Amino acid sequence: MIKNNKYILRLLEGINILVADDNPLNQKVTKFMLSKQGAEVQTVSNGVEAVDMLLKYSYFHAVLIDIHMPLMDGFETTQYIRNDIKNNIPVIGLTADLLDNATEACIEAGMNACVCRPFDSDALSELILSMIKKNEVKN
Amino acid sequence: MQEEIVDFSFIYEMSHNDSTYIYEVIDLFLKSVPEGLSKLEQTIRESDDFLVIQKQAHFLKSSANVIKVSGMYDNLVKIEALARAQTGKEEIVTLLDKMLIVFKDALPVLEKEKEKNRLLIKSKAKK
Numbered sequence: 001m002i003k004n005n006k007y008i009l010r011l012l013e014g015i016n017i018l019v020a021d022d023n024p025l026n027q028k029v030t031k032f033m034l035s036k037q038g039a040e041v042q043t044v045s046n047g048v049e050a051v052d053m054l055l056k057y058s059y060f061h062a063v064l065i066d067i068h069m070p071l072m073d074g075f076e077t078t079q080y081i082r083n084d085i086k087n088n089i090p091v092i093g094l095t096a097d098l099l100d101n102a103t104e105a106c107i108e109a110g111m112n113a114c115v116c117r118p119f120d121s122d123a124l125s126e127l128i129l130s131m132i133k134k135n136e137v138k139n
Numbered sequence: 140m141q142e143e144i145v146d147f148s149f150i151y152e153m154s155h156n157d158s159t160y161i162y163e164v165i166d167l168f169l170k171s172v173p174e175g176l177s178k179l180e181q182t183i184r185e186s187d188d189f190l191v192i193q194k195q196a197h198f199l200k201s202s203a204n205v206i207k208v209s210g211m212y213d214n215l216v217k218i219e220a221l222a223r224a225q226t227g228k229e230e231i232v233t234l235l236d237k238m239l240i241v242f243k244d245a246l247p248v249l250e251k252e253k254e255k256n257r258l259l260i261k262s263k264a265k266k
Contacts, residue, residue, distance in 0.1 A: 025167050025202045032160060033153065068197055096201045118149060118204050
């Protein structure tokens with residue numbers, strides 16, 4: 001792909017990502033960023049819907065989840081994914097700030113990483129890829 | 140140099156000036172943020188429910204990071220922190236009032252930018 005005379009690497013070609021975020025603006029930004037990198041992105045608005053999607057479909061390679069959401073927040077959702085449905089899919093927490101040791105809390109809940117908005121598209125894509133690769137090695 | 144009341148640089152840079160995307164993001168911002176601010180205002184003026192104030196400020200903070208209305212993000216950070224500490228109701232009201240005044244001035248700027256991108260989409264479609 002060539003844009004503005006520069007080669008743009010589509011790092012996430014063939015990767016299916018589930019994004020759970022209750023803020024429609026954030027959903028749109030995240031989806032756009034990841035789609036530009038070649039990913040297939042599906043969005044949901046809370047943790048319950050995220051769990052539902054993971055139970056219905058097995059094609060997701062990674063989940064990006066907002067920490068603060070109604071019904072089931074990012075922490076509860078991840079714990080459910082790990083402990084109840086026993087799914088070890090890479091889960092990356094999304095947050096607007098890193099107050100209250102958010103990273104520690106994310107890891108404790110079973111997430112693989114935590115990123116702070118606004119994030120850089122390339123850095124986020126590389127992080128997602130590295131989490132998927134690590135997961136593949138583990139399995 | 141006078142500071143711009145609205146900073147659109149994030150969405151322009153991220154989308155590589157994609158008018159359709161910029162139009163949609165501004166449209167979504169205009170549909171969701173005034174409503175969110177109004178909910179925050181109502182909670183602050185009519186209750187002392189610090190948890191709801193904290194959550195609503197946090198929710199709006201994410202949007203304020205995408206299209207940056209002058210001072211909005213910082214004021215929301217302060218409101219969220221005060222509400223988390225369950226203190227400073229007067230300061231919260233002052234911050235809210237400041238934010239609402241600026242947001243009212245920002246609305247026509249947002250509308251203008253949205254319209255500009257709508258026209259760009261239209262002209263591209265004609266080519």
